[in-house]
Amino acid sequence: MKVETKNAVKTGSFSLDSETEKDRIYSKIAWRVMPILLISYIVGYLDRVGISFAKFQMMPDLLGGNIAMAESVYGLGAGVFFIGYIIAGVPSNILLSRYGARRIIAFLMVVWGTISMLTMFITTPLQFYIARFLLGIAEAGFYPGVILYLTYWFPSSRRAKMTALFVCGIPVSNIIGGPLCGWIIENFDGLFNLSGWKWLFFVSGPRAVIVALIIFLFLDNTYSKAKWLSPREKSLIDDDMQKAKVSSDNQKAPVKEWTTQEMLKSWNFSKMCLICFCTVMGQGGLAFWVPTIIKDTGVNSVFEIGVMTMFPYMLAVVAMLWAARSSDKHRERRWHMIVPFLIAAVALVCIGLFHENKLVVMITLSIAVAASLVPSPLFWSLPNAIFTGGCAAAGIALINSFANIGGFISPYIIGYFKEITGTNLAAMSVLAVMMICGAILTYSVSPKLVNK
Template identity: 75%
Template sequence: MATDNAVIEKTFTAPEKNIIYRKVAWRIMPILLISYIVGYLDRVGISFSKFQMMPDILNGNVSMAEAVYGLGAGVFFIGYIIAGVPSNILLSKYGAKKVIALLMVVWGMISMLSIFITNPTQFYLARFLLGLAEAGFYPGVILYLTLWFPSSQRAKMTALFVCGIPVSNIIGGPLCGWIIENMNGVMELSGWQWLFFISGPRALLIAVVIFYFLDNTYQNAKWLTPEEKAVIKEDMAETAPRKLKDGAVAVKEWTMKTMLKSSEFTKMWLICFCTVMGQGGLAFWVPTIIRDTGVVSVMDIGLLTMLPYMLAVVAMLLAARSSDKYRERRWHIIVPFCIAAVSLVFIGLFPDNKYVVMAALCVAVASSLVPSPLFWSLPNAIFTGACAAAGIALINSIANIGGFISPYIIGYFKQLTDSNLVAMIVLSSMMLLGAILTYTVPAKLVNK
């Protein structure tokens, strides 16, 4: 304790603190990012496997393919919703390395077993079970980052983690296209079966890495010096309370009961719901939207899929850096919401013009992904105490109802109208609702 007290009395400059947080980031963020990429490649894979899988499990009757696929993509989020809170409570109790590693093993095994799907019912069951397995990972990591970084650093780190979504699409698009076209028929397996089978060993390998190299908290990290741990501890303490104008400190003591009854909680899951509606709807349908413009080759579709997600990586990192630099949260979420709303409508208005669709798709994907990491700065600034772990998971779980609704909406209206316009208008309206709700969050609660 004497050493810690001596360290705390030392004054560290901002550049010196940044060096410490870069050290932390380089140690834990590559593991978390690769883990998310491995997990999210499953969602990339299902969007490409659709082209071969639907005719196979429907015995060639493709008249219901869009609706069956949309429902299957959405059923994933039912399992995700059910298991989100229990998984995060387990993570809070037993630590990230054990729980996340176990989740990776389970979803790797389920993905490998998906090669045996032969009908829609089995497809729905496999997606449901996969949702159960993946449920704790995303909210668990959001909670995990709060144990390592103060709020002034968290938007950048969360954005870096969520970059796993666009990066997995950048990698996965061409990879999935190549597997579908070149491994179809190898060892009497279809290309879509190879997509599922290959994803299993990836997850099992990263589970081993997580278990042996990921520390639960900065206090447990042997690779941090006592001085570095003291700096992190001090920064955490400084950013946790909210200072009032008279210099007093106001920290609301939250319990699960008061949190669930609060308007703040309702507003948080509604905003998160809007982000999930936008990014979730597009995630499962980008390859199909590109194909509908006249692109035939699955490999070409995979290459074109890279473009919107490359833009998304740049947009997410720049927005997060700007948000942390200026300590401003709301408008960094509101503006992308509004841009996404406009670009989504353009996708529906010009479905046959590949140039307009690709331009609108690039903007829509990037702008719909930007609010996702920035959003978590809102509940993390508002909710503190023992209920934080369950609160984050519950917000994520309730909001992921949008993950069930959005892909199904696109499939349903596409089947009904042979057009994306109605579905894109629905998603656009959700983006506008997200912008309005974010504007109603008091700036003094979250801009820190």
């Protein structure tokens, strides 16, 4: 009898060990959901930034050997992606919230894999711009959709770590994709009379379709629909979700339910857009130019450049996960973003000042990449903490769409200034200023609103 009573205490409804049990449940969810999302993001990001390696062969082919305008043509093409991304962001996210993540994300992956594969047939800069624009439209709903999707599975107190794990797809895709892209371009070049960069885009289609099938078969829309969670596990998650809807100041006072109109008029919403814009300016500018920055130090082998791109992103994975874990543990968001913003600003300037010194460039590039990526997953805990209610899906998509104007501007800025000055200093300085602005704007957000 004593043994039975003891077991009953341990397994009874909402026992004293419920927090430990919740840790186990969220770990179970993470192991089920996050690998699928992470692999999806890695595949999508490889399709997006593959041109940073294809550039070395593709630009001479598209420009007929006249590469005088190569840097600005490439920069504009890299940026045009975000125009399509901005246009389709809100509609895609609304569709995802209405029809569920499984169908929409799987469909988007099939579309963007097809577009990326067809890029192998482009022959002019105009076709390059069109392909990038269409790819932006296809990928627009994925990132903000997943940010929204995570709110259906994890309460705000646990979400920063999960978001960081998802956004780790950016550095992980570069860790994997750098050497892979370099190897494909060098070793497949000339096979069946096709350039290496064409093969790079060809393999992207089947890869995306396979992952889309995995999503459709194994990704549930919400925890309430997951057959692999027990009724008790779902009730514990329900309990956490209800607690997350209560204000930290008065547990009996519900958090304000925002309408879309109220949200758009809010100064805090404008701040969120601007902070995210600064974040995207830094990480977007670097994402498409890391291989070129390394090549400018004297490295000529595309495969060697790919291997060297691993190091900045390996540091980024460690930094992102550490910062997210620390942010969740201390329930502090602002300073975990402000400090990386400022570190990135200093490192970016150093890249420009010492652009020919391979050792200094690799050290400062690694720091800049890691520091510029850290604020990205932490940022989404800010608007998710402030804005609740029916406006959440549209709000996330609107913020993401506005911010990605920076994704259009930053690659073009780097290409333009590099073409007219011959160095990266001016462009890196512009990005550094944006990082400082991001730090100032983040500091201006009230900690009472976001440190939950």
